[in-house]
Amino acid sequence: MSPSERLAARETDALSIRSVGMSFGSLSVLDGVSFGVAPGETLGLVGPNGAGKTTLLDIVAGARRCDGGQVLLSGRDVTRLAADRRCRLGLARTFQVPRPFGDLTVFENALVGAVRGAGLRGRAAYDDVRGALVLTDLLAVANAPASSLRLLDRKRLELARALAMRPRVLLLDEIAGGLTDPETAALVGTVRRVRDGGTAIVWVEHVLRALTQVATRLVCLSAGRVLAEGAPGEVLADLGVRAAYFGRSVL
Amino acid sequence: MTAGTGGGAVTAGTAAEGRFAVRRWSRTASVAAAGSVVAVAALAGVPYYAGTSAEQPLVTLFCLVALASLWNLMAGFAGLTSFGQQAYLGAGAYALYAAASMGLDPFAAIPLAAAAAGVLSLPVSFAVLRLSGGHFAVATWVLAEILRLAVTLAPSAGGNTGVSLPGVSGYDALLRQALTYWWALAVAVCSVAGVYALARSRFGLDARAVHSDPVAAASAGVAVGRTRRWAYCLSAFGTGAVGAVLFANTLYTQPGSVFGVQHSVAMMFMVVIGGIGTIEGPILGALVFFALQQALSGYGPWYLVLLGAAGIAITLFAPRGLWGSLAAPRGWSLFPIGHHISGTS
Structure with a gap:
C-alpha cells in the first residue's frame, strides 16, 4: 500500500x-x-x-x-x-506500567471506566464492571484496594478498567508479559x-x-x-x- | 473462576453467583445517620435550654467542623492541598460587610456572602489549577496574601484597622447570639452532609480517581479539570459561609487575622490528625483541635508548641489519622462512601 x-x-x-x-x-x-x-x-x-x-x-x-x-x-x-473526551468517544487504553487508582478498590477502579467511559449508571454500571472483572479473573479481589495488588493483577486491572469502558477502539500496551x-x-x-x-x-x-x-x-x-x-x-x-x-x- | 473458559463462564457464573450485590449502606450507617439527626436536633435546642455560655464555644466548634470538612472535600477527595482557603474566609466576611453596609439584614445576607466567595473562586481556579502539588499550595497562599493587602489598602473596607458589622444594633443581644449559633450549626451540618453526599456521588468517584492518578483518570473518561474546579469552588463557597458566620459572631473583622495563614494550618491539622479522605476524620479532627485549643489556651505560646507536637506524634504513629488508624483495620464506617461487593466467590 x-x-x-x-x-x-x-x-x-x-x-x-x-x-x-x-x-x-x-x-x-x-x-x-x-x-x-x-x-x-x-x-x-x-x-x-x-x-x-x-x-x-x-x-x-x-x-x-x-x-x-x-x-x-x-x-x-x-x-x-x-484524553477524557476521546475516552467518552469510545477509546480505551491500558498503560504499559500500570496506573491503578490506588486508594480505590478494584471494583471502583473499573467502575470509573463504566461510569465515565461507557456512560453507564446504577445497576447497568455494576453489571458491566462485574463482567469486566470476571473476564480478567479479578472478581475475587474486587473489594481489595488497588494499591494492594501485585504486578500481574495490576496489569489485569488495566485491562478490566479498559473493558468496563465498552470501547469501540482499544489500545493495549504489553499486557502479556510475565504470564504463564x-x-x-x-x-x-x-x-x-x-x-x-x-x-x-x-x-x-x-x-x-x-x-x-x-x-x-x-x-x-x-x-x-x-x-x-x-x-x-x-x-x-x-x-x-x-x-x-x-x-x-x-x- | 478463570478467564479462559469461554462464554459459558459468565452465564454459569451468573447462576452460581446470584448473590452478587453492591452494598453502599450498612446497619451501622443507619444508626450513625439516626444518631446524627438526634444530635443535631439536640444541638439546635441549645439556645433554649443552655444559653449564651454554651453557645459561644459551640459556634467555634461548628465553624471548625465546617472548615475541616470543606478542606477535606478539596484536599482529601480531589487531592488539592490548598494553603489559601483563608482568602475565602475573608471574602465571605467582607462580602457580608458590603451587603450589610448596603442595608441588607446581616443574617439574611450570609448566603449571599457565601455565594460571593464562590463566585470569586471561579476565576481564581483558572489560574491556580494550572499548577499542582507544592506550586498549587504556594499559589493559593500568595493569592490570599494579595487579597489581604488589597483589603488593607482599601479605605472603604476599613483598611488595616478592620470593620464592624453594621445592621446588628436592631437585634436583641440574646436573639443575635442565638441566630449566629443556628447559622453556625446550619453551615456545619450543610458542609458535612454536602461533602458526604458529594463523596458518595459519581463526582466523589471522579474526585478520588483524580486524586489517585490524574493521567489514568483522564484516560478513563474523567473530566479532570472540571472535577478539580468543582471541588475547589464548592469548598470556597462553604468557606465563605464560615467567614460570614465568624464575622457575625465576633461583629468585628480585620484583614490581618481573617486572611491569616493560621486558618489553613488549622484546617490541615484537623483533617490530617482526624483522617484525610473520610467523612468521620475531619469531624473527629475538629473535636480534637477544639479540645486542645480549650485545654492549652492558658499556656500562651506553649499552646502552639504542644499543638505542633501532637500533630507530629499523630503523623508519625497514625499516618492515616486517628479515625483512619482506628477504623480502617477494623472495617468500621459510620458514613460509608465506597462500594462493597458480595457474591464474589
Missing part, C-alpha cells in the same frame, strides 16, 4: 492515524506514521525498544500531542481533543472475545506467540517509521530477511 493510498483512509475505520509525527527537539520519535484499524480488527504493533510504540499510543489516546498528522475516531478528527502459558491462553481468549464484539484493537506486544493468535495484521515500527505492514506471517518473514541483511534482529 502506498502512503497516498493509506492517506485515503477507509471511511469505515474505527481508528485511523494519518502521517503522525513527533519529535523531542531535534530527535524525531515518530515520522509519518499512518495506518487504520477497522471495527472487529486487531492490529499488532511491533518493533524494537525505542521504536516509538508507546509514544504513538500516548498520541492516539490524547496523553501526548503530536507535532504533525491526524488521529481520527470513526472518521472524526480528534487530534486536538483531550494457561494465563496467556486465557488472555488471548479474552482479547478475541472483545474483538468479536466489534471493537477495533491496537495491541503493542513483545510476546509474539500471543499477539499472532489474535492479530490479523502487523505494523512494525522502527526508529519512528513504519518498517513493514501486512499479514503477520509476511511481516515476520520480511523482518527475518532484514535481520539477515543488517546482521541484527529488529525485534
